[in-house]
Amino acid sequence: xxxxxxxxxAVVPLKGLERAxxxxxxxxxxxxxxxxxxxxxxxxxxxxxxxxRLAGTLIVSRTVEADALAQAFGTERFAESPDADLSAALTxxxxxxxxxxxxxxxxxxxxxxxxxxxxxxxxxLADHTGVTIMPDDENLGTNGLILTPTDAxxxxxxxxxxxxHLDAAEQRGIPPTIHPLRGFALDIDTPADxxxxxxxxxxxxxxxxxxxxxxxxxxxxxxxxxxxxSDTGTANA
Numbered sequence: 001x002x003x004x005x006x007x008x009x010a011v012v013p014l015k016g017l018e019r020a021x022x023x024x025x026x027x028x029x030x031x032x033x034x035x036x037x038x039x040x041x042x043x044x045x046x047x048x049x050x051x052x053r054l055a056g057t058l059i060v061s062r063t064v065e066a067d068a069l070a071q072a073f074g075t076e077r078f079a080e081s082p083d084a085d086l087s088a089a090l091t092x093x094x095x096x097x098x099x100x101x102x103x104x105x106x107x108x109x110x111x112x113x114x115x116x117x118x119x120x121x122x123x124x125l126a127d128h129t130g131v132t133i134m135p136d137d138e139n140l141g142t143n144g145l146i147l148t149p150t151d152a153x154x155x156x157x158x159x160x161x162x163x164x165h166l167d168a169a170e171q172r173g174i175p176p177t178i179h180p181l182r183g184f185a186l187d188i189d190t191p192a193d194x195x196x197x198x199x200x201x202x203x204x205x206x207x208x209x210x211x212x213x214x215x216x217x218x219x220x221x222x223x224x225x226x227x228x229x230s231d232t233g234t235a236n237a
Contacts, residue, residue: 006104006148007055008125009097010048013086014041014061014069014111021112027191032215038065039209040188043114045073046205047183050118053125055103060093076101086157094150105148108155113143114197114206116183124179131169132177134184135162144184194219 020037021028028036048057057075059066062082070077078096080089090108097103107125109116124132124146131152134144142161147153153168169176186196188206198216201207210216 007102008053008105008107008128008146008148009055009101009103010051010057010107010109010121011090011093011097012041012044012048012057012059012075012109012111013090013093014059014063014066015086016063017065021189023189024191024194027194027219028215032213035209035213036188036206036215037111038069039206040114041069041111043204043206044109044111044116045069045075047116047118047121048109049073051121051125052118053122054107056101058093058097060089087155090155090157091151094147094155098150103150105146105152106150108142108145108147110143110187112187112189113184114188114204115186115201116144116181120181120183124181124184127177127179129177130174131165132179133162133165133169134179134181136187137185141187143187144179144181191219 017034017037021033024033045057048054057073059070059075059077060080061077062079066077069075078093080092084092094106097106124134124144128146128148130148132146133142135141136143139162141159142157142165145165152174153165153172156164156168166176186193188194188197194210198207198210198219202211
């Protein structure tokens with residue numbers, strides 16, 4: 001008799017969009033950063049929806065846009081406690097999935113990695129045992145984390161979580177799998193990240209947004225020495 005395949009749910013945190021991506025404020029105004037964040041979330045959710053190995057997807061957010069995204073992609077939505085930071089919100093979501101939906105594990109996927117593909121998601125799941133970590137391109141942060149069970153290790157998401165997650169797995173006697181995958185490596189935080197995305201992911205929804213909005217051209221001009229005009233790229237949130 002075949003054993004049951006573990007039910008692993010994707011968990012996608014979506015922070016408030018009012019002050020999204022402040023490190024891009026020098027090149028994008030508040031409305032542009034908001035639209036960028038939504039485009040990236042759609043790219044991530046599209047890839048998760050195409051995965052053949054996930055039991056489902058949960059958006060973790062208290063933003064009004066989360067309801068529309070959940071409806072569009074047929075996902076669940078979980079509203080964390082109002083005072084929860086990112087680590088606490090994800091811990092609450094993992095407990096909810098285990099207690100209410102019978103999840104055996106979670107796959108935490110940030111909403112700002114638009115290059116991620118369904119193939120990479122399924123590859124990471126196929127190789128997973130216990131704790132699997134997809135680092136960012138500097139091996140500093142965690143841009144993907146699979147846990148079985150859902151509380152296998154404490155969650156620490158502070159921008160420098162790769163080593164703490166490694167250490168936590170080792171402390172609990174779980175040999176962690178490090179799975180560097182290009183789609184997980186690039187999270188969008190800086191103008192340089194946007195330029196990399198335009199080179200590598202021009203056909204993503206995020207890349208199309210950057211092109212059609214004129215931001216791509218503006219970034220190219222700025223990179224070549226032309227100043228950004230105050231009415232397009234320097235407005236503050």
